[in-house]
Amino acid sequence: MLSLYQKYWRTAFDIALIVLTVWLIMFSFSYLYKIATPVFLSFLVFLCIEPLARRLHKLGIRKALASGISVLLFTAILLAALAGIGFMFYHQTSELVKKLPDYQVQVEAQIRAITAEVQQRSDSLPDGVADKLQSAAENIVKFGTKLATNLFNGTVGFVSSFSSFVLNFTIAIILAYFLSVEIDMWKRLAGERSPRTLKTAFTFLRENVFKGIGAYLKAQMKLISVTFLVILVALFALRVNNALTIALLAAFFDVLPLLGVSTLFIPWILYLFIVGQTGLAIWLSALLLVVTLTRQFLEPRITGQTVGVSAFTMLAFMVISLSFFGVAGLILAPILMILLKALYDQGYFHRWIRWPKEEFNVAPFMPAAAETTVPGGPTPTSTPPPPTGEARP
Template sequence: MLSLYQKYWRTVFDIGIIALTVWLTMYIFSYLYNLATPVFLSFLVFWIIEPLARLLNRWGLRKSIASGISVLLFTLVILAIFVGLGFVFTQQIIQLSEDLPKYTAQLQEQISNITGNLQGRIEALPPGIEDKLNDAITFVTNQGATWAGVFLTWLAGFLTSFSSFVLNFSIAIILAYFLSLEIETWKQLSKERSPKTLKIAFEFLRNNVFKGIGAYLKAQGKLISITFGVIFVALLALGVNNAFSIALLAGFFDVLPLLGVNTLFIPWIAYLFITGETNLAIWLTGLLLVVTLTRQILEPRITGQTVGVSAFTMLAFMMVSLSLFGVAGLILAPILMILLKALYDQGYFNKWIRYPREEFIVPPLAPQQSELVVPADKDRP
């Protein structure tokens, strides 16, 4: 045991330093995010409005007017989404949560009928098996209805009581406008007065992280929009109630790695088969297959090698970050994961973490691309 400690104490120490750095980054970001949420939101708004503002400025408009037009259009679009889609979605979610007890009663009645028929046909079935099955099924369905009701009620409450978010977002829009006016000044100051080490680190982040995050968000936005559109049109054609809310929920679940629309559709299809709505269940099964195959075909084409992080790793890191640091951790998790992946791909972990070389045939932290050249020390972030 002592020899094991002697061999690997440096490795454990180096990994601990990196883990501590990641934890401190998450902690500081979550603290600052809670302290100055509008400032962080303003960077997101600026990222959205700046392309149009630059385009109008190149066409001859003053930057203040160009930024004002871009902010105005952005605000109108956001208001339309919040007021229009938010109202429809909230109303349909509230209606769906109110109908859950009725659906639960239908499920229990159908299962009771199936159990009764089964007991009548099989004489060897114990006498009290129907009551036991009914009790178990009632518990499961009530528990599922309770969880679904809590989730839907929370979702409706979240959409109807986001006054603090609206206030922060409004301030963020104003901050983004002024940032759009002053961005060239800030760029000039950072170019002239920032230390070289910070410039190298920022260049590394810009080339390996920021571009990856932007491309990843655009790709996911396209995929989610396709999923939402296909499901919404299909549900409208099938005459399903609350089609918009269901399609929007499917788009929300589609964001989550590993889970996807299966989280919504599989329990729904199972319920329809049990309650005897076989025709709709078959159509929804076909729709699920179409959506899944479409995403499997389009995702490699649209996303490509944008992130290069497995879905399990990304989801696990996001869940841990959410538990430890809340919403701020959830926001920062993909950025840190892409940064760690970039550091690994470029061989920095292989240089930073010491380990007994004689223990391994292939260095465990070496990049998989053997042809990859590690930058010189002066180029390190």
């Protein structure tokens, strides 16, 4: 055991130092996100309004006026979309919540009918067993109805009372406008007065991380859009009521880790089987299977090709980050994962982490691109040093 410690203590120390750095970044971001949410949202709004503002400025319009036009257009489109979708979602969800007690009565009546039929056809059941089964089934139905009611009420409450988010987003729009107007000044100050180490780190982030973040967001939007459209079209074809609300809920669950559309569809399908709507239940089961297989088929290709990080690694890191740091950790997890992947690809981990060389034929942290295949197995090649003047980010 002592020899194991002697061999790997340097490796363990280097890895622990990297893990501590990642944890400090996550902790700092989660703390800053809580106290300065509008500032972080303003960068997102800025990315949306700046292309149009820059285009109008090139056409000869003053930057302040161009940014104002872009902000007004962005706000108008956003408000129109939120108003339309929010009204339809709130109305349909409220109607669905009102009908939940009726659905409970239907399920309980169906259970009583099934229990009575079983009791008539089977004389082998002991006395009281049928009553206990019926009571247990009714308790399960009541629990499920209560859970569904709380879920939908929470969703309605979230849609109808998000005043804090509206306030933060309004401040973010104002900040994004001023940032768009002053962006040239900030770029000039950063170029003139930033240290070279910071410039090198920013160049690395821009070339290796920011592009990966954009690709990851585009990949997720593609997957969510496919899920939403497939479910919406299928529900319209099946003439299901509240199709838009169900499709939006499915898209929302599709974003969340470990949930997915199964969280919405499985209880629904079970309910339909219980109340005797077998045909619709089979069709929804087929729809769930199609959506699940489609996402499983597309996700590795879309996400893997654009980001280069496996879906399992990304999802596992997001779940851990969500558990430790909440929403802020969920937001930052893809960014950090893409950064770590870029550091690995550029060979930084290979230079930063020491390992007992006699234990490995190939260095464990050497990027795959730095290996050459020879008849006897892969042989590591020397990783080129960073360019002159480059600092480790």
